Amino acid sequence: MITVGIDVGSMTTKAVLLNGHEWSSVIRPTGCSPRQSAREAFDELLLKAGLSAGAISHITGTGYGRIMLDFINNAVTEITCHARGAHYLVEGTDLVIDIGGQDSKVIRTDGQGNVIDFAMNDKCAAGTGRFLQVMASALGADVSELAALSRGAEPVEISNMCTVFAESEVVSLLAQGVTKENIIAGIHRSVARRVAAMAGRLGLGSLVTFTGGVARNAGVKAFLAEELGAEIHVVAASQLAGALGAALLAREMAKD
Amino acid sequence: MITVGIDVGSMTTKAVLLNGHEWSSVIRPTGCSPRQSAREAFDELLLKAGLSAGAISHITGTGYGRIMLDFINNAVTEITCHARGAHYLVEGTDLVIDIGGQDSKVIRTDGQGNVIDFAMNDKCAAGTGRFLQVMASALGADVSELAALSRGAEPVEISNMCTVFAESEVVSLLAQGVTKENIIAGIHRSVARRVAAMAGRLGLGSLVTFTGGVARNAGVKAFLAEELGAEIHVVAASQLAGALGAALLAREMAKD
Ligand code: SF4
Numbered sequence: 301m302i303t304v305g306i307d308v309g310s311m312t313t314k315a316v317l318l319n320g321h322e323w324s325s326v327i328r329p330t331g332c333s334p335r336q337s338a339r340e341a342f343d344e345l346l347l348k349a350g351l352s353a354g355a356i357s358h359i360t361g362t363g364y365g366r367i368m369l370d371f372i373n374n375a376v377t378e379i380t381c382h383a384r385g386a387h388y389l390v391e392g393t394d395l396v397i398d399i400g401g402q403d404s405k406v407i408r409t410d411g412q413g414n415v416i417d418f419a420m421n422d423k424c425a426a427g428t429g430r431f432l433q434v435m436a437s438a439l440g441a442d443v444s445e446l447a448a449l450s451r452g453a454e455p456v457e458i459s460n461m462c463t464v465f466a467e468s469e470v471v472s473l474l475a476q477g478v479t480k481e482n483i484i485a486g487i488h489r490s491v492a493r494r495v496a497a498m499a500g501r502l503g504l505g506s507l508v509t510f511t512g513g514v515a516r517n518a519g520v521k522a523f524l525a526e527e528l529g530a531e532i533h534v535v536a537a538s539q540l541a542g543a544l545g546a547a548l549l550a551r552e553m554a555k556d
Numbered sequence: 557m558i559t560v561g562i563d564v565g566s567m568t569t570k571a572v573l574l575n576g577h578e579w580s581s582v583i584r585p586t587g588c589s590p591r592q593s594a595r596e597a598f599d600e601l602l603l604k605a606g607l608s609a610g611a612i613s614h615i616t617g618t619g620y621g622r623i624m625l626d627f628i629n630n631a632v633t634e635i636t637c638h639a640r641g642a643h644y645l646v647e648g649t650d651l652v653i654d655i656g657g658q659d660s661k662v663i664r665t666d667g668q669g670n671v672i673d674f675a676m677n678d679k680c681a682a683g684t685g686r687f688l689q690v691m692a693s694a695l696g697a698d699v700s701e702l703a704a705l706s707r708g709a710e711p712v713e714i715s716n717m718c719t720v721f722a723e724s725e726v727v728s729l730l731a732q733g734v735t736k737e738n739i740i741a742g743i744h745r746s747v748a749r750r751v752a753a754m755a756g757r758l759g760l761g762s763l764v765t766f767t768g769g770v771a772r773n774a775g776v777k778a779f780l781a782e783e784l785g786a787e788i789h790v791v792a793a794s795q796l797a798g799a800l801g802a803a804l805l806a807r808e809m810a811k812d
Binding site for chain 1: 658679680681686687690718719721
């Protein structure tokens with residue numbers, strides 16, 4: 301049975317085609333039309349697999365743009381999909397930390413991919429990828445190079461939690477001669493602290509998996525490990541956890 | 557007896573010289589040295605009044621920069637000073653709403669200038685002058701012209717409370733063809749709503765006085781009146797309430 305999961309995030313749309321133990325994926329920018337980017341991601345997935353739409357048993361959508369999709373069979377919240385996808389990627393995961401472009405979430409699961417409790421922030425840019433983006437542009441850097449730039453640096457204290465105030469603080473730290481590297485390390489720690497505080501409210505898991513776009517940032521990962529006092533698992537496909545979870549749920553749906 | 561109050565805010569430093577029922581004032585940007593700007597404001601005040609420092613019985617400092625001042629006789633929190641100053645400017649004030657460059661506060665008083673309760677936000681840029689500044693620059697406008705630009709406009713709904721997310725929303729509203737005027741009105745309402753929510757927790761007063769730099773913005777004032785269902789008093793000198801309150805408290809101190 302072949303199923304598809306599509307995760308329409310605020311920044312990128314992820315689509316996964318699942319066929320037994322094999323899966324392939326497509327990632328593209330969401331742009332201004334979530335519906336169109338999801339459709340294009342789906343078509344590209346089929347093209348890569350050499351399949352027609354009729355070969356797909358079930359399509360499950362997730363992510364904030366899921367409600368705009370008209371070609372899916374059902375929609376599931378991203379919390380459920382992330383929990384399922386993270387467990388598939390790292391078996392036994394019981395705490396999922398997901399930091400995306402505009403939100404962050406912490407999901408406590410039963411170690412089998414089922415949600416027990418979760419906390420989410422999508423109201424405040426602090427502790428999300430957006431915070432990193434604002435800071436990167438204040439520093440004249442690209443967000444993708446932040447982790448490499450700050451490797452081995454000493455984090456400077458960023459006292460403002462608010463993205464807007466922290467941006468001014470970063471500009472004044474630069475003016476005071478603090479190195480860009482140490483500032484970036486401080487920025488990474490700020491994101492980690494904010495999300496770790498959210499995780500703290502749910503209770504620490506024994507197997508922590510870090511997903512979402514920001515999971516590719518090794519600096520944030522290292523500070524998360526420090527703040528939580530736990531090892532953090534990141535897998536190459538961690539950005540795809542939501543779409544993968546959706547494809548897994550699609551398989552269950554199709555079986556019913 | 558002649559006393560001086562100095563209110564060192566994040567954006568501007570205000571100094572008031574009080575002599576009986578007469579008072580004069582100086583306002584200057586705080587810049588990077590609160591201490592220096594306070595000193596300069598004080599010197600300018602003396603120069604304007606044709607007085608030497610020895611003629612001043614007591615100097616009271618307030619505002620976030622008060623702890624850095626070495627030439628004052630005592631320091632008092634801005635909450636206390638604002639309550640006192642607002643009562644002096646509008647007698648009988650029992651609710652003070654102060655929106656400054658980086659914070660906002662709501663102070664419930666006994667109608668005699670004494671604080672009963674207060675709420676304050678200095679952690680989040682939303683609901684402060686900083687929010688207006690970020691939005692003004694996203695719109696290519698100056699913050700001082702926002703009120704005039706939006707006079708008579710229909711406020712558009714700004715759904716994001718966060719300054720960072722609201723800024724993106726404003727950019728996309730512009731792209732959708734919403735007029736700048738209606739967007740600005742929506743921005744004013746957003747600030748008013750956030751601060752009114754804070755006031756709601758303290759209970760509505762019967763005489764509301766609006767102070768701080770943002771009190772000069774007639775758009776925010778009108779939406780505050782709408783949100784609170786109350787008349788809002790703004791006086792020309794409302795930006796000076798803190799410094800004036802400090803000068804009044806300085807007089808009481810000198811008498812003791
Ligand atoms: S604290 Fe800053 S980043 Fe967070 S909601 Fe407020 S304005 Fe946005």
